[in-house]
Amino acid sequence: MKKEIICIGCPMGCYLTIDYDGKTIQNVSGNRCKVGLEYAEKEISNPERTLTSTVRVKNGHLPLVSVRTNKPLPKGRIFDTMDLLAKVEVEAPIKIGDQIVENLFGTGVNIVATKNVSHKG
Amino acid sequence: MSDFQSRVVDLVVIGAGPAGLAAAISAKKNGVNDLILLERNNWLGGILPQCIHDGFGLEVFQEPLTGPEYAQRYIDELKDLKIPCFLNSMVLEVTPKKEVFVASPEGLFCFIAKAIILAMGCRERTRGQICIPGSRPAGVFTAGVVQNLINLKNVMVGRDVVILGSGDIGLIIARRLTLEGAKVHAVVEIMPHTNGLPRNVQQCLIDYDIPLLLSHTVTEINGLNRVESVTISPVDENLKPIKGKEQRIPCDTLLVSVGLIPENDLSKAFGVELSSVTAGAIVKENLETSVHGVFACGNVLHVHDVVDFVTLEAERAGKSAAEYVLGKSQKMDRIHVETGDGIRYVLPQNICTDADLELSIRVLCPGESVSIGFFDDQKLVKTKKFVKVHPAQMIKVKLKKSEIMALKTLKVEVLQK
Ligand SMILES: Cc1cc2nc3c(=O)[nH]c(=O)nc-3n(C[C@H](O)[C@H](O)[C@H](O)COP(=O)(O)OP(=O)(O)OC[C@H]3O[C@@H](n4cnc5c(N)ncnc54)[C@H](O)[C@@H]3O)c2cc1C
Ligand code: SF4
Numbered sequence: 376m377k378k379e380i381i382c383i384g385c386p387m388g389c390y391l392t393i394d395y396d397g398k399t400i401q402n403v404s405g406n407r408c409k410v411g412l413e414y415a416e417k418e419i420s421n422p423e424r425t426l427t428s429t430v431r432v433k434n435g436h437l438p439l440v441s442v443r444t445n446k447p448l449p450k451g452r453i454f455d456t457m458d459l460l461a462k463v464e465v466e467a468p469i470k471i472g473d474q475i476v477e478n479l480f481g482t483g484v485n486i487v488a489t490k491n492v493s494h495k496g
Numbered sequence: 497m498s499d500f501q502s503r504v505v506d507l508v509v510i511g512a513g514p515a516g517l518a519a520a521i522s523a524k525k526n527g528v529n530d531l532i533l534l535e536r537n538n539w540l541g542g543i544l545p546q547c548i549h550d551g552f553g554l555e556v557f558q559e560p561l562t563g564p565e566y567a568q569r570y571i572d573e574l575k576d577l578k579i580p581c582f583l584n585s586m587v588l589e590v591t592p593k594k595e596v597f598v599a600s601p602e603g604l605f606c607f608i609a610k611a612i613i614l615a616m617g618c619r620e621r622t623r624g625q626i627c628i629p630g631s632r633p634a635g636v637f638t639a640g641v642v643q644n645l646i647n648l649k650n651v652m653v654g655r656d657v658v659i660l661g662s663g664d665i666g667l668i669i670a671r672r673l674t675l676e677g678a679k680v681h682a683v684v685e686i687m688p689h690t691n692g693l694p695r696n697v698q699q700c701l702i703d704y705d706i707p708l709l710l711s712h713t714v715t716e717i718n719g720l721n722r723v724e725s726v727t728i729s730p731v732d733e734n735l736k737p738i739k740g741k742e743q744r745i746p747c748d749t750l751l752v753s754v755g756l757i758p759e760n761d762l763s764k765a766f767g768v769e770l771s772s773v774t775a776g777a778i779v780k781e782n783l784e785t786s787v788h789g790v791f792a793c794g795n796v797l798h799v800h801d802v803v804d805f806v807t808l809e810a811e812r813a814g815k816s817a818a819e820y821v822l823g824k825s826q827k828m829d830r831i832h833v834e835t836g837d838g839i840r841y842v843l844p845q846n847i848c849t850d851a852d853l854e855l856s857i858r859v860l861c862p863g864e865s866v867s868i869g870f871f872d873d874q875k876l877v878k879t880k881k882f883v884k885v886h887p888a889q890m891i892k893v894k895l896k897k898s899e900i901m902a903l904k905t906l907k908v909e910v911l912q913k
Pocket of ligand 1: 537642
């Protein structure tokens with residue numbers, strides 16, 4: 376089978392063509408570096424994305440803190456994670472890198488803060 | 497303006513987005529100790545705190561950071577260097593004598609500066625500026641405003657959305673709205689190509705099955721109190737809607753994401769010469785504008801797609817302002833850079849020094865295996881080949897001192913195959 380995707384590894388955005396059979400890759404073309412190759416392999420075996428969103432904050436100088444996954448999350452878990460984050464509320468102060476949710480759905484991926492939020496007042 | 501307390505200062509930086517932060521840091525590191533940074537918002541970082549997605553910092557830090565994380569690195573450095581920064585301080589006017597009038601909670605100030613760095617960023621073009629006919633119901637927003645509402649204020653704007661404009665901001669907001677539970681029915685783009693980076697088409701649209709309608713535009717907004725639908729239509733090669741091919745998309749929200757305009761009202765009012773193409777100042781390679789001792793960088797100079805380039809440019813502006821303040825000799829403009837076929841703009845517009853130089857170039861159309869030619873008086877003196885070019889991606893080309901010394905004129909053009 377053939378699949379055409381755009382590499383998200385850097386702003387170059389190479390158009391990759393992947394020849395594969397089930398989960399085995401036969402050939403990748405169009406990539407300009409090895410990041411593209413690894414991305415193509417992942418897209419066939421287990422596509423992953425970094426997810427960024429926000430979480431509500433109690434007693435903060437801002438009502439929300441921005442968050443991200445500390446590593447790419449299996450694509451199929453993105454909406455489950457959004458549902459879960461909608462229920463989370465954290466207490467200020469929060470610092471960049473603070474862990475907000477640990478081990479999402481047993482994937483080993485954590486949610487961490489990407490903004491400092493100080494206590495209100 | 498006698499109610500203003502005045503103070504003499506070496507350097508004033510206007511705007512504390514990524515450009516202003518990096519410019520102030522660089523000026524200080526290059527020897528300017530008496531400087532201040534002025535920001536009208538009550539936060540530092542400009543637009544970055546609302547850009548919660550990742551992809552910032554690949555060039556400068558070699559790691560993908562989110563907007564707030566990227567900004568924090570510079571905010572921390574600004575604090576370490578003890579650079580004074582006034583928040584909630586709006587610059588009202590600048591004069592050709594480099595007096596900077598500011599309204600702040602502490603009162604009205606006039607800073608009399610040796611040098612000024614303009615780093616005011618840009619604002620979004622609105623529905624009015626592109627003239628979409630129809631009623632004026634609620635539910636029409638610009639993409640940046642929606643990004644601010646969702647990411648900073650926890651306010652959702654609608655359930656069924658159409659987005660006009662496929663620049664990066666439009667693409668990123670399409671994904672964000674989808675993640676937050678809205679249905680994005682289409683991203684509509686008048687051009688035959690997207691104005692966003694290909695990677696954002698993949699990770700923001702294709703990943704979420706959001707249709708991208710190229711060569712289409714919104715011809716009417718329908719609804720009484722709230723948007724009920726928009727009418728879209730394909731366009732011909734002159735970008736005019738083709739009659740009889742209209743189609744209605746029911747929706748409660750239309751986002752307009754049709755470009756940014758450098759925020760140059762202040763600059764224009766005190767005589768800074770602006771380019772009609774970039775809507776930013778005309779600069780030399782040291783980023784000095786037509787007013788001596790006034791420098792510009794970041795989105796107020798030209799709209800950047802990657803914040804890393806904003807930072808790098810701002811660092812150069814900070815260094816140039818430092819050289820000016822410290823009285824290093826200035827050279828005269830020697831060459832005016834002209835643009836030929838296929839080129840939207842080249843920065844700097846004027847070259848004066850005889851040193852190595854980097855040009856920032858934007859092309860008009862996307863293309864593969866494209867050559868860009870550099871002409872001196874009709875004679876091709878240099879060619880640069882690119883595997884791929886895209887209007888959304890700034891091209892950087894280095895010119896060596898020896899190459900510049902040999903030039904009398906310079907014209908940049910896309911070469912015909
Ligand atoms: C909605 C939006 C989304 C974007 N998303 C991305 C992205 O995903 N990735 C990316 O790389 N780039 C993105 N960009 C572009 C990115 O924001 C710019 O590259 C970068 O922020 C430009 O930095 P800047 O400092 O020039 O401008 P800004 O960040 O806009 O900062 C300008 C600052 O100047 C202040 N200011 C203006 N006028 C005055 C005045 N009169 N007095 C005092 N202060 C003043 C403003 O309040 C603001 O804080 C986005 C831009 C916008 C508008
Ligand atoms: S293949 Fe390499 S160069 Fe091409 S987009 Fe991916 S990371 Fe960038």
